Amino acid sequence: MASQQRPNVNDEMFDVAYLELRRLAKALGRQGRDVTLTPTALVHEAYIKLTQGGRFEAESTQHLTYTVVRAMKQILLDAARRRATTVHGGGLQRVSLDEALGRVATVTPTALLAVGLALDDLAAANPMLARAFELQYFGGFQVVEIASLMDISEKRAQRLLRLARAYLAHTLTVAPGPTRPDPA
Amino acid sequence: MSTRDDDVEALFDRLLALPAAEQRSTLAAIAVDDPDLAQLVGALLQADADAPDVLAQDAGTLAHTFLTDAGGTVAGRMGRYVLERYLGEGGMSWVYLARREDLGDLVALKFLHDLWSSPAGRRRFAREQTTLAGLRHRSIARLYDAGVTDGRPWFAMEYVEGASIVEHCERKTLALRDRLQLFRDACAAVSYAHRQLVVHLDLKPSNVLVSDDGEVKLLDFGIARSLTNEGRLADHTTTVHHLLSLDYAAPEQIAGEAVDVQADVHALGVLLYRLIAGSVPLALHQATALELARALQRDPPPPSSRAGTPLAATASSSEWRELDAICARATNRRKASRYASVDRLEADIVRFLNHEPLEAPVDRFHFYRLRKFVWRQRRGVAVAAGVVIVLASLVLAFNVRLVAARDAAMRSESRMQRVHRLMLNLFEGDDSAAGPAQELRVLTLLDRGISNVDSLQREPDLQAELQYTFGGLYHKLGRLDRAEPLLVTSIDAHERLFGRDDPRTIRPRLALALLRIDQARLDEGRTLVDHALALARRHHPLDSVEVAVATSALGKLLVADGRYAEAIPLLESAAATLAAAPPGAEMSEALGDLANGLYYVGRIDESRDVNQRALDLDRRVFGPRHPHVGVDLFNLGNIALDRAEYLAAERLFREAVAISGAWYGPGHPKAAANTLMLGRALAYQGRLGEAAPLYERALATLRDVYxxxxxxxxxxxxxxxxxxxxxxxxxxxxxxxxxxxxxxxxxxxxxxxxxxxxxxxxxxxxxxxxxxxxxxxxxxxxxxxxxxxxxxxxxxxxxxxxxxxxxxxxxxxxxxxxxxxxxxxxxxxxxxxxxxxxxxxxxxxxxxxxxxxxxxxxxxxxxxxx
The missing domain is CATH 1.25.40.10 (Tetratricopeptide repeat domain)
Incomplete structure (x- = not known):
């Protein structure tokens, strides 16, 4: 799986980001219902962590940010993977993928894992699209921020995001096997 | 490839702006030249229209769903209820807003977390349900319905549309008196629960809501428990530590000790503080060991010093003084000094509102008195704070070590021993189960430290050493149950690493032997001491500290066994050897045991001399106000009583009372023992009128504690x-x-x-x-x-x-x-x-x-x- 390969990127940086995000997420999670988690805040905090201490200061902002976002993606997918196992083992009422993709408002672990796989395909075919989508989906960045990070116009960023979503939707709904769309 | 992508991107973008019919005609036109492109973009347009919700997720929801334990995995219904949206988490359960299908009523539906679906978790969940069913009060959220769906227990309770009491007060910028009225309602609800023999144990703003129509509602009896009729908890073995909110938890809760209504008094005190001062007295929820230790060591600043300007101006400075007093009494670190019940706290709030004198002692010269107190106690304060902070940094040092795991200096044995002795010496005197206030903090730190020790598998020698150290510390703190497994494991590990007869096994063996003596398992203690003594003699010179320490341990064991005649020469020789070494706790220990042995065999005069030596040594080594000094004075006082030197006895006991009172607090059993003996010295002099109140005071303390x-x-x-x-x-x-x-x-x-x-x-x-x-x-x-x-x-x-x-x-x-x-x-x-x-x-x-x-x-x- 491409998402597990961490191509090209400084592994150490990724690890630091991953650990820092986990720590932040846990700390926020502990505070219970009073606090709403915003991944942007998490990513921002982790970013600060990465830039402090001078270890990675030679790296570009884009590179650092994207590393943090990928770490965030990894964390969410890991959590979903864990959750998916628990669901099957734990006697919970199963939720079919169709239901998960279509009707239920909340995201199921299976659905998120499917998005992860679809993203891997997209990244192989068109890395720029995948990157734009990941910044938005996992990093919580706004279009204007994505444009600045990717050094493109806002209009182009908007376009890429829409196209990426269509690609992913196509993969999720057309691909054979478990991701078959609702026959209705 | 890249040109192709650009084509797709451009076409997709162009077609998106067109109505569906024009999209189709345009695609058909393009298909003539480039059927693949037309087909792909057509599919993409289709997918764009039908994109599943999962792709439209807001990143925040995503994080919330997967990074907290909240659901998303549970389909839409539980029994007759349709889940509408996720509300939050309560300890071991998820809470959803749900609608009853037939009646349309909204309820808060609570169901058990996966994590807690163990039999114990289910029992606790069922207990909350039973508890709620038994509580009928307008300020407590009511239980409506309960059931099990797909093996998962749930119950439905009153859904309160509103905000936490803190949010409510702040959003509406309520005046002080209005805040106090709401707080009083909360007290009344908790007090009602107490009368039904239920303690809440997790009171905090998110569990004390104010509904939109201004009614206080208490939620979440998730870790509540029933009281027996004596006012103690029916079972205090099942405390759910990690569910606590540290900011609001009482020190005894954090320490995992027995809890009762006093825990709720404390939490309400913190809540009151939060309501009037704008922040909690001590923010502990994310504290590191060091921060926790420091924070618990300090008294928080009075709420009056923190209150924000608009609120501060709504009360006079003397009123603020009174509110400071109420908070101080409710949140006192010592249970015995808090309000005896929530009723009493509520009564003081009412008195405050009616401008009547309070139960809580109002300190009109607070800072002046505080400064004076600190000055008077400066040594005691400094020592106690020092203990905790040094320990905290050591625990932290081990934490850091765990991560870095390569501090070579720490590995060297002599250094470890120094660290070890330092830590143990710091704890000298804190040896009672009902110990001083700082003990619980220390225990908390130890508990945190010990998990690090457990994970040190890659460095077995360090791990074994730390097990020995922590075992000794637990022993000093009177937690024999926790000390034992650590010391046993440590000896095993030392033997495995170095061999059964290695000199490095001497100290852990002796540590376990001392524990066995306190457990009255003298035969096992004897085996350990004999082995340690034999090893010490084989590996060290006969006049070495090592041999003396082992000999002294054997003497202690023999005293405990009543074999005083055998013990005395051993202890004498150990004391003689140790006298040549730098003075320290080991010498003090040997002298103390020797004095006891002599006393029991009736060699009273010699016992007095040895006690006197111990006293001089302890004053020099530990300082004049250390509890060791108090013990020596106590022993000397007893000897003076036996010798009919009642005035001397009185003087000795008076000093002992002063020391134990300052070190442990006047409500401590050690202080009570000294007070009792002082009373005796007075009674023997015929000063019965002076003795009587001392006896009464000591008796009250002993009853309170034991x-x-x-x-x-x-x-x-x-x-x-x-x-x-x-x-x-x-x-x-x-x-x-x-x-x-x-x-x-x-x-x-x-x-x-x-x-x-x-x-x-x-x-x-x-x-x-x-x-x-x-x-x-x-x-x-x-x-x-x-x-x-x-x-x-x-x-x-x-x-x-x-x-x-x-x-x-x-x-x-x-x-x-x-x-x-x-x-x-x-x-x-x-x-x-x-x-x-x-x-x-x-x-x-x-x-x-x-x-x-x-x-x-x-x-x-x-x-x-x-």
Whole structure:
């Protein structure tokens, strides 16, 4: 799986980001219902962590940010993977993928894992699209921020995001096997 | 590839702007030249229209769903209820807003987390349900319905549309008095629950809501528990530590000790503080060990010093002083100093609102007094704070080490030993189970540290060393149960690493031996000590500290075993060796044991000298206010009592009382023991009026700490009976002795001298009331037992003197004389000739002799009048 390969990127940086995000997420999670988690805040905090201490200061902002976002993606997918196992083992009422993709408002672990796989395909075919989508989906960045990070116009960023979503939707709904769309 | 992507991107973008019909015609036109492109973009447009919701997720929801334990995995219904949206998490359950299908009512539906679906978790969940069902109060969210769906238990309760009490007050910028009214309602609800024998144990803003129509509603009895009728928790073994909100939890909760209504008083106090000061007194929820230690060490600033300007202006400075006092009393670190109940807290709020005087002591010169106190106690304060902070940094150092795991200096043995000794010495004196206030913080730190030790598998030598260190610390803190497994494991590990007869196994062996002595498992202790001593002798010179320490441990064991004669020479030799080394805790320990051994074999003068040496040493090593010094003073005071030096005893006990009071706080059992003895020194001087209040105070403390039926309570009652008898209040004396007898019979046993002495005491009341025959019966019974239990001790002598008096009063002078003579001999052996007991025995004997002399001429007729 491409998402597990961490191509090209400084592994150490990724690890630091991953650990820092986990720590932040846990700390926020502990505070219970009073606090709403915003991944942007998490990513921002982790970013600060990465830039402090001078270890990675030679790296570009884009590179650092994207590393943090990928770490965030990894964390969410890991959590979903864990959750998916628990669901099957734990006697919970199963939720079919169709239901998960279509009707239920909340995201199921299976659905998120499917998005992860679809993203891997997209990244192989068109890395720029995948990157734009990941910044938005996992990093919580706004279009204007994505444009600045990717050094493109806002209009182009908007376009890429829409196209990426269509690609992913196509993969999720057309691909054979478990991701078959609702026959209705 | 890249051009292709650009084509797709451009076409997709262009077509998106067009209506569906034009999209189709455009695609059809393109398909003529490039069918692949047309087909792909067509599919993408289709997918764009049908994109599943999962792709439209807001990143925040995503994070919330997967990074907190909240659901998303549960489909839409539970029984008759349709889940509408996720509300939050409560300890071990998820809470959803749900609608009842048939009636349309909204409820908060709570169901058990996966994590908690163990039998214990289910029991706790069921208990919350039962608890809620039993509570009917307008300020407590009601239980509506319960059930199990797909094996998952749930219940539905009142859904409160509103905000937490803190949000409510802040959003509406309520005035101080309005905040207090709401707080009072919360107190009333908690107090109602307490009357139903339910404690909440997790009160915090998110559990105290104010509904949109202004009603306070208490939520989440998730870790609530039932009280037995004595006011203690039915089971305090199932505390759910990690569910606590640290900011609001009472120190005893954090320490995992027994909790009761006082925990709720504390939490409400913190809530009050939060409501009026704008922040919690101590923010602990994310504290590191060091921060936690520091924070718990300090008293928080008074709320008046933190309140924001608009709110601060709504009360006068004297009113703020009163609110400071209420918060200080409710959040006191010591349970005994808090409001005795939530009712009392509520009553003070009402008094405040009515401008009446408070129960809480209002300190109008707060800062002045505080400064004075700190100045007076500066050494004590500095020492206590130092203990915690040094320990905290050591625990932290181990944490850091765990991550880095390569600090070579720490690995060197001598350094480890220094660290070890330093830590142990810091804890000297904190050896009572009911220990000083800082003990619980230390325990918390230890508990955090120990998990690091557990994970040090890659460095087994360090791990074994730390297990030994932490085992010793737990032992010092009176947690024998936690010390034992650590020390046992540590010895195993040392043996595995270095071999069974390696000198590095000596210290862990001795540590476990000392534990065994305290556990009264002397045979096991003996095996360990013998092995350690043999190793010490083999690997170290005979006059080394190592040999001396092992020898001293053997001496301690023999003292504990009552083999004083064997112990004394060992302890003497250990003390002689240690005297050459730098003075320290080991020397102090050896001297203390030696003094005890000498005392028990009746070498009182020598015992006094050794105690005096120990006192001088301890003052030098630990400082004049250390509890070790207090113990030495206590021992010397007892010897002074035996030697009938009552004034000296009074002076020694007074100093001991001052030390124990300052170190442990006046409500501590150690302080009570000293107070009791001070009372005795006064009573012996005939200063009964001064002794009485001291006894009362000590008794109150002992009852508070140990409960009404503890052996020490029996001992105190016995002394109070003596006092009442001396004052001629025979009815009170009898009641005290009877109560003491009941307690001591149950706790020590019918054949124990403690109980038998109470029988003898009751006889002394009989005697004073002139019921001589009854006195005789009781005394003979007591003596039968005492002759078996302690034939040579003072209790036996005292009973004999009394028997002599009872016989003399019945004109049986010859029998009486024999008893009195035996008593004088026995008492003179164990006590000073000047002691009240010996003097009294002599007086009785002299009296009998006088009566005998008077009766002699009429021997034949002596029995006639009866």
């Amino acid at each position: 409960g009404d039926d503890h052996i020490r309570v029996g001992g105190a009652l016995s002394l109070m009976g003596d006092l009442a008898r001396e004052r001629g209040d025979l009815a009170t004396a009898r009641t005290r002795f009877e109560r003491a007898a009941t307690i001591l019979k149950a706790r020590a046993g019918a054949d124990h001298e403690f109980y038998l002495h109470q029988v003898s005491n009751l006889a002394s009341v009989d005697l004073a009331e002139g019921r001589h025959a009854e006195a005789e019966t009781r005394l003979r019974m007591a003596l039968d037992g005492l002759m078996i239990a302690v034939p040579e001790q003072r209790y036996t002598g005292i009973a004999r003197v009394r028997l002599a008096a009872a016989l003399a009063a019945q004109q049986r002078h010859l029998e009486a004389r024999a008893e009195a003579t035996r008593a004088v001999t026995l008492l003179s052996k164990t006590m000073s000739p000047a002691s009240i007991e010996v003097e009294h025995a002599r007086a009785v004997l002299a009296d009998i002799d006088r009566q005998l002399a008077a009766a002699t001429p009429r021997t034949s007729a002596s029995a006639a009048p009866r």
